[in-house]
Amino acid sequence: MGKKKITKDTVVEKLRNYNFSLKPVLWTCLKDYSKEKFLKDLMAGIIVGIVALPLAIAFGIASGVSPEKGLITAIIGGFIVSFLGGSTVQVGGPTGAFIVIVYGIIQTYGPEGLAVATLMAGVLLVLMGVFKLGSIIKFIPYPIVVGFTSGIAVTIFSTQIKDLFGMQIEIVPADFISKWGTYATHIGTTSILSLVIGLLSIAIIVYTPKLTKKIPGSLVAIVLMTVVVYFYRRFTGDMSIETIGDRFTLAASLPAPEKLSLSAGTITQLLSPAFTIAMLGAIESLLSATVADGVMGTKHNSNTELIAQGAANIIVPIFGGIPVTGAIARTMANINNGGKTPVAGIIHALVLLLILLFLGPLTTHIPMACLAGVLVIVAYNMSEWRTFRSLLKNPKSDVAVLLTTFFLTVFFDLTVAIQLGLLLAMFLFMRRVIETSHISVLRDEVDLSHESDVHTKEEILLLPERVEVYEIDGPFFFGIASKFDESMKQLGDKPRVRIIRMRNVPFMDSTGLHNLQSFYRMSRKEGIQIVLSGVNKKVHEVMDRSGFSDKIGQDNICSHIDFAVERAEALLALPAPVRNKGSRSHAN
Numbered sequence: 001m002g003k004k005k006i007t008k009d010t011v012v013e014k015l016r017n018y019n020f021s022l023k024p025v026l027w028t029c030l031k032d033y034s035k036e037k038f039l040k041d042l043m044a045g046i047i048v049g050i051v052a053l054p055l056a057i058a059f060g061i062a063s064g065v066s067p068e069k070g071l072i073t074a075i076i077g078g079f080i081v082s083f084l085g086g087s088t089v090q091v092g093g094p095t096g097a098f099i100v101i102v103y104g105i106i107q108t109y110g111p112e113g114l115a116v117a118t119l120m121a122g123v124l125l126v127l128m129g130v131f132k133l134g135s136i137i138k139f140i141p142y143p144i145v146v147g148f149t150s151g152i153a154v155t156i157f158s159t160q161i162k163d164l165f166g167m168q169i170e171i172v173p174a175d176f177i178s179k180w181g182t183y184a185t186h187i188g189t190t191s192i193l194s195l196v197i198g199l200l201s202i203a204i205i206v207y208t209p210k211l212t213k214k215i216p217g218s219l220v221a222i223v224l225m226t227v228v229v230y231f232y233r234r235f236t237g238d239m240s241i242e243t244i245g246d247r248f249t250l251a252a253s254l255p256a257p258e259k260l261s262l263s264a265g266t267i268t269q270l271l272s273p274a275f276t277i278a279m280l281g282a283i284e285s286l287l288s289a290t291v292a293d294g295v296m297g298t299k300h301n302s303n304t305e306l307i308a309q310g311a312a313n314i315i316v317p318i319f320g321g322i323p324v325t326g327a328i329a330r331t332m333a334n335i336n337n338g339g340k341t342p343v344a345g346i347i348h349a350l351v352l353l354l355i356l357l358f359l360g361p362l363t364t365h366i367p368m369a370c371l372a373g374v375l376v377i378v379a380y381n382m383s384e385w386r387t388f389r390s391l392l393k394n395p396k397s398d399v400a401v402l403l404t405t406f407f408l409t410v411f412f413d414l415t416v417a418i419q420l421g422l423l424l425a426m427f428l429f430m431r432r433v434i435e436t437s438h439i440s441v442l443r444d445e446v447d448l449s450h451e452s453d454v455h456t457k458e459e460i461l462l463l464p465e466r467v468e469v470y471e472i473d474g475p476f477f478f479g480i481a482s483k484f485d486e487s488m489k490q491l492g493d494k495p496r497v498r499i500i501r502m503r504n505v506p507f508m509d510s511t512g513l514h515n516l517q518s519f520y521r522m523s524r525k526e527g528i529q530i531v532l533s534g535v536n537k538k539v540h541e542v543m544d545r546s547g548f549s550d551k552i553g554q555d556n557i558c559s560h561i562d563f564a565v566e567r568a569e570a571l572l573a574l575p576a577p578v579r580n581k582g583s584r585s586h587a588n
Contacts, residue, residue, distance in 0.1 A: 045347025
C-alpha cells in the first residue's frame with residue numbers, strides 16, 4: 001500500500017480537528033454580557049486596581065527596578081492576562097514570588113538580561129499551553145510548592161530589613177548569610193523614625209480588616225504614612241525618612257517599546273533563569289486559577305491560561321516590565337468585590353494606567369519604610385508557616401523534599417531549589433513505587449478467590465509439576481526492572497515452564513523490556529519455556545514494536561492465567577528443549 005498523499009486541505013482539516021483550546025474566556029463571557037455584570041465588574045475592577053497599586057510599586061522596588069516598572073507590569077500584563085486568559089476572574093501582574101528571581105537576574109545579567117529571560121519564559125509558557133501541559137504542571141508535589149513559597153517569604157523578609165530599619169547601607173549582599181551579617185554590623189545606623197513608620201504601617205495593615213474589609217490595609221497605611229511623613233519633612237526640615245522620590249525618578253507615562261538584542265549566546269546563558277520564571281509563573285498562575293474555581297464554582301482552562309501568561313511575558317519586557325503571573329491576593333479581592341468576568345481585570349489595568357498618568361508624581365512621597373512594612377506582611381502571608389509546620393508531620397520523604405526546597409531557596413536561589421526539589425521528588429516517588437511493587441513466586445497453586453479476570457469457577461488453580469508462576473505487581477519500568485532482574489538471578493530450581501503474570505503491570509518501558517528479553521534468553525539457554533499472562537494492550541504494543549512478541553511466540557502471550565496454565569500443560573507434553581514459534585494466540 002502506498003503512502004497517503006498529504007495535501008493542503010488535509011493539513012487544514014487536521015488543524016481544525018486538533019483542539020488547541022485557545023479560545024479566551026472573555027469571548028465566551030461577552031456573549032451574554034449585561035449591564036448588571038458590567039456594573040459589578042466595574043466596581044470590582046476599581047477596587048482591585050486600588051489594591052494593586054501599593055503592591056505593584058512595592059514589588060517593583062523590591063525586585064531591583066523603579067516603581068513605575070511594577071505599575072507597567074500590572075497595567076500591560078494585567079490587561080493581556082484578562083483579555084486572553086482561561087479564567088473568568090484571574091488578575092495578573094507582578095507578585096512577591098518573583099522578587100527573589102528578578103533581583104538575582106538583574107544582579108547577574110542586568111536589566112536587559114532580565115528582559116530577555118522574561119521574553120524567553122513567555123515563549124516557554126506559550127509552548128506549554130499549545131502542547132497542553134497545563135494539567136501536568138498542576139501535579140507538581142505540594143511539598144515543593146510550599147517549600148519554595150516559604151523560602152521566598154523568608155528571603156523577601158530579609159531584603160526589607162534595611163528599609164524597615166532605615167539603615168545606612170550602600171550595597172546589601174545578595175546571599176542570605178552575608179546579608180544578615182551586614183545588617184548586624186550596621187544596626188547602629190538604624191533610623192528610629194523610619195522604624196516607627198514601618199512598624200505603624202504593619203500595625204495598620206493588620207488591624208484595618210477588623211474595621212473594614214472593603215478598603216485594603218496596605219492602601220490605608222500608605223496614604224496615612226505618606227501624609228504624615230510629607231508634613232513632618234515639610235515643617236521640620238528633617239529628611240532622614242527616605243521616600244520613593246529620594247531613590248527613584250518616577251516617569252508618569254507609558255514607556256516606548258525597546259528593542260531587545262537576542263543572540264544564541266544570550267539565549268543559552270539565560271535559558272536556566274527563563275525556565276525558572278516560566279515554571280514558577282505557570283505554577284502560581286494555575287494555583288491562583290484553581291483557588292478561584294473553588295470559590296466561584298467555575299472551571300478554568302489551564303492551557304489557555306498558560307498561553308495568556310506567556311503572551312503577557314513576551315510583551316511586558318519590551319516595555320521594561322518584570323515577569324507577570326496570576327496573583328492570588330488580587331484575584332481573591334476581585335471575587336470578594338463582585339467581579340464576574342475578565343472585564344473586571346481589564347478595568348483594574350485601566351485604573352492603574354490612570355493612576356500612573358495623573359497621580360504618578362504623588363507616589364514619590366511614599367516612605368520606603370512604609371513599603372517595607374507592606375512587604376513584611378506580604379512575606380508573612382506567603383510563608384504559610386501553619387501549612388509548613390503540618391507538613392513536617394508527614395512521611396519522611398515529603399519532609400525531605402519540603403526542607404530541601406526551602407533551604408535551597410533561602411541559601412542558594414530558586415532556580416536550584418526548583419530543579420533539585422523536582423529531582424528529589426521524582427527519585428523519592430520512584431523509590432515509593434518500587435517499595436509498593438513486588439514480585440512473587442507461586443508454586444503448586446494460584447489463589448483466584450479474589451480475582452475477576454479468570455474464566456474458571458475454581459477458587460484455587462492447581463499448577464502442573466515443573467510449572468512456576470512469577471507475578472509482577474506494579475509498573476515494569478527501569479526501577480522495578482532491576483528488582484525483577486535481581487529476583488530472577490536468585491532462583492535456585494529450574495522448572496520446565498515459567499509463567500510471568502503481568503495482569504497488574506500498567507506499562508513497561510525500554511529497560512523493563514530489556515530485562516524481560518534478557519530473562520527470556522537466559523531461560524531458553526536453560527531449556528525453560530516462558531509464557532506471559534495478562535498482558536494488557538499497551539504493554540503488548542511495546543512488545544510488538546520491539547519484535548519480542550514474535551520472538552517469544554504469540555501462542556505464549558495469553559490474556560488470562562487459566563489460558564497460560566493450559567499453554568504450559570501443552571508445552572510440558574513437548575520434548576525439551578522447546579523451541580516454539582507458533583502463530584495462534586489466546587491474547588486479547
